Amino acid sequence: MTLAAILVAFSAPIATAQESFGREDVIGLAPDDVGVEDIGRLFTRDFRPLVGSTNSVLGDPASVRVRQQGRTHRELREVTTQAEVSANASVWGFTASGSTENATRHAYFRVVEVTELHTFDDRLAIPPVPGGAEWYVSAVYVGRLYEMHFWGSAQAVSGAIGGGFGPLSGSIEAFARDSQLQFRARTIGLEPTDGQAIFASSESEIAERYRAVGSPRPILVRYSRVPRASRPVADANRPRRVTLVSVEFPATNPAINAGWDPGVNPPDIMVRVRHGGHMLLDAFGGTDRNPAQLDRLIGASVIVTPEDPLVFEFFDRDLMSHDQAGNLIVAALPDEDTDEFRPQPGTAGVRVVLRVD
Numbered sequence: 001m002t003l004a005a006i007l008v009a010f011s012a013p014i015a016t017a018q019e020s021f022g023r024e025d026v027i028g029l030a031p032d033d034v035g036v037e038d039i040g041r042l043f044t045r046d047f048r049p050l051v052g053s054t055n056s057v058l059g060d061p062a063s064v065r066v067r068q069q070g071r072t073h074r075e076l077r078e079v080t081t082q083a084e085v086s087a088n089a090s091v092w093g094f095t096a097s098g099s100t101e102n103a104t105r106h107a108y109f110r111v112v113e114v115t116e117l118h119t120f121d122d123r124l125a126i127p128p129v130p131g132g133a134e135w136y137v138s139a140v141y142v143g144r145l146y147e148m149h150f151w152g153s154a155q156a157v158s159g160a161i162g163g164g165f166g167p168l169s170g171s172i173e174a175f176a177r178d179s180q181l182q183f184r185a186r187t188i189g190l191e192p193t194d195g196q197a198i199f200a201s202s203e204s205e206i207a208e209r210y211r212a213v214g215s216p217r218p219i220l221v222r223y224s225r226v227p228r229a230s231r232p233v234a235d236a237n238r239p240r241r242v243t244l245v246s247v248e249f250p251a252t253n254p255a256i257n258a259g260w261d262p263g264v265n266p267p268d269i270m271v272r273v274r275h276g277g278h279m280l281l282d283a284f285g286g287t288d289r290n291p292a293q294l295d296r297l298i299g300a301s302v303i304v305t306p307e308d309p310l311v312f313e314f315f316d317r318d319l320m321s322h323d324q325a326g327n328l329i330v331a332a333l334p335d336e337d338t339d340e341f342r343p344q345p346g347t348a349g350v351r352v353v354l355r356v357d
Contacts, residue, residue, distance in 0.1 A: 023122070023138075023224050023225070024224065024225040025138065025222050025223065025224050025225075026081070026083045026084050026087045026135075026222075026223050027084070027087065027220055027221070027222055027223075028047065028084070028087030028088045028091070028220070028221050028223060029087075029088050029091040029092075029145075029147070029186075029219070029220060029221075030091075030140065030141075030218040030219055030220055030221045031090050031091055031221075033049075034137070034140070034218065034221055035140065035218045036064075036118040036140045036142065036218060038137050038140065038221075039058060039064050039118055039119070039120055039137055039138075039139070039140060040056040040057045040058025040120065040136055040137060040138075041055060041056050041058075041136065041137045042055050042056060042057065042129060042130075042133040042135070042136050042226070043133070043134065043135040043136065043137070043223060044132050044133070044134055044135075045086075045132075045134040045135070045337055045357065046086050046089075047086050047087050047089070047090070047135065047223065050130065050132060050133050055130075056136075057122070057126045057127060057129065057136045057226070057230075058120060063120045063121065064118060064119070064120045065118070065119055065120060065121070066116055066117070066118050067116065067117040067119070068115070068116060069114040069115055069116060069117050069143070070115075072111065072112060072113040072114065072143075072206070073111075073112055074109070074110065074111045074112075074200055074201075074206060075108075075109070075110050075112070076107070076108070076109045076161060076199075077107060077108065077161065078105065078106070078107040078157055078158060078161040079105070079106040079107060079108070081339055082339045082355060083339055085106055087221075087223055088106070091186075092106070092149055092151075092184075093184075094106075094151075104151055104152070104153070105151065105152065105153065105154045105156075105157035105158065106149065106150065106151045106157070107149075107150045107151070107157050107160070107161040107181075108147055108148065108149050108150065109147070109148045109150075109172055109197075109199070110145060110146065110147045110148075111145070111146045111190055111200070111206060111210050112141075112143065112144075112145050112219065112220070113143045113144045113145070113189075113190060113212065113216075114141050114142070114143040114219075114220075115142055115143040115144075115216045116141075116142040116143070116216065117139060117140075117141055117142070118139065118140045118141075118142065119138060119139040119140075119222075120138070122136075122138055122224065125229075125230070126226060126227050126230040127230065128230055128231075128232075129226050129230050129231060129232075130232075131232045133226055133231070134225065134226060134231075134337070135223040135224065135225055135226065136223070136224055136226060137221055137222070137223060137224075138222050138223070138224040139221070139222035140218050140220075140221055140222075141218070141219055141220040141221070141222070142216050142217065142218055142219065143189070143216045143217075143219050144188060144189030144190040144212055144213075144214070144216060144217075144219065145186070145188040145189065145190055145219040145220070146185075146186070146187055146188070146190035146191060146192070146197070146210060147185070147186040147188075148172045148173075148176070148183055148184075148185050148186075148197055149183060149184050149185075149186065150176055150179075150181040150182070150183050151181065151182050151183075152179075152180060152181040152182055153180075154293050156179055156180045156181055157181065159179070160175070160176075160179035160181060170198065170199065171196055171197070171198060172197040172198065172199060173196070173197065175199070185197060187213075188217065188219050189212060189213060189214045189215070189216060189217065189219070190210050190211070190212060190213070191210065191211060191213055192209060192210060193208070193209055193210060193211050194209075228336060231336075237303055237305060238303070239301040239302065239303055240301075240302055240303070240304065240333055240356055240357060241297070241299070241300050241301070241302075241356070241357040242297075242298040242299055242302050242304075242310070242333070242354055242355070242356055242357075243295065243296065243297050243298060243354065243355040243356075243357075244271065244273065244281065244283070244294050244295075244296050244297075244298055244352065244353075244354060245293070245294065245295055245339075245340070245352075245353040245354060245355050246291045246292060246293050246294060246352065246353045247269050247271055247285060247291060247292050247294065247314065247350065247351070247352050248290060248291035248292075248350065248351045248352075249266075249267045249269060249290050249291075249314070249316070249325060249348075249349075249350055250348065250349040250350070253267075253316070253323070253325070253348075254348055254349060255323075255324075255348070260316045260323065260325075261288075261316070265288050266288045266289065266290035267288075267290055267316040267317075267325070268284070268285075268286070268287050268288065268289075268316055268317040268318070269284070269285035269286075269289065269290060269291075269292040269314070269315075269316070269317070270282075270283070270284050270285065270314070270315040270316070270317040270322060271283055271285070271294075271312060271313065271314055271315070271352075272312070272313045272315075273298050273310055273311065273312050273313075274310075274311045274313075275298075275299065275302060275304075275308065275309075275310050275311070276308050280298050280299050280302075280310075281296060281297075281298050283296045284317060291351075298310070298354075304330060304331065304332060304333045305331070305332070306331040306332065309329045309330055309331040309332075310329070310330040311327065311328075311329055312327055312328040312329070312330070312346065312350075312352065313327050314326055314327065314328070314346060314348065314350045325346075325348045325350055326346045326347035326348030326349070326350055327346055327347055328343060328345070328346030328347070328350060328352065330343050330354075333356050334356060337356055337357050338355070338356050339355050340353055340354075340355070341353070341354040341355070341356050342354075
């Protein structure tokens with residue numbers, strides 16, 4: 001079969017964040033040491049292989065199914081969850097924690113040809129897993145892939161990628177430079193025909209601009225989160241790593257029933273977080289940004305209880321004095337780790353998103 005014949009189903013991504021049966025999935029580039037023999041293998045929350053004798057949810061290797069595929073798609077998208085950053089971090093050459101704490105954002109353009117899908121029926125109950133197990137390999141995609149990985153500030157990435165393909169055409173490298181993004185190309189069996197990666201938005205353009213080289217190999221891994229019922233009971237009072245992802249003020253200041261700043265300017269969000277009498281965070285979210293994307297670590301080992309809560313104070317930053325915007329007390333964290341813990345709004349309607357590990 002020619003590449004032109006294969007490049008048909010390019011309009012939909014390989015998988016979504018939420019697959020069938022209510023299963024939570026994330027797709028990552030296949031590391032060199034993960035292959036089709038790793039179906040069912042357990043991984044930690046940061047996508048490191050679980051070490052130990054019980055390191056798989058798959059009892060019978062014969063239950064693995066191989067589906068022949070003839071599917072290729074192209075996709076340009078911003079990575080919007082910490083889980084997807086972590087799933088790709090080892091191949092991209094980033095530490096997942098470092099990339100988020102420095103407010104780095106990631107995106108990619110991929111042309112993906114899938115020749116085989118290796119998977120198994122995991123609708124049945126997943127057996128109990130050891131502590132530390134968070135994900136398991138539910139599918140391995142075999143084929144060829146070309147990727148241009150972009151990264152940069154949140155503003156640069158969202159501004160460049162937010163509109164999807166739109167009218168994009170021409171050199172991908174020129175697009176990245178014009179958008180003030182760093183980039184790195186990765187060729188796994190697919191490469192640009194003339195040595196320069198070009199955006200493609202139709203079957204004929206993909207077939208013209210990319211060619212298959214080399215044999216198919218594992219290119220993508222689908223990780224599925226271990227169901228809660230299969231994980232050990234968590235200790236709610238254990239030390240946790242807490243990150244302030246974002247802060248959003250209401251559109252108007254409820255204290256004066258008017259805008260936060262003169263005119264229609266959004267607030268200049270500032271937040272302070274205390275715990276046990278100590279200041280853990282004093283952060284500024286930028287001028288005229290609401291919501292403010294902070295991705296700032298509050299504490300790497302915090303025990304939160306009703307007697308020792310996290311206390312948030314919010315301000316609209318000004319030159320001379322700061323306008324208070326209420327506070328928020330978080331007296332308990334969720335038992336399970338989560339990328340999006342949303343406590344009840346603070347006293348002035350301020351909303352926060354926390355990541356809890």
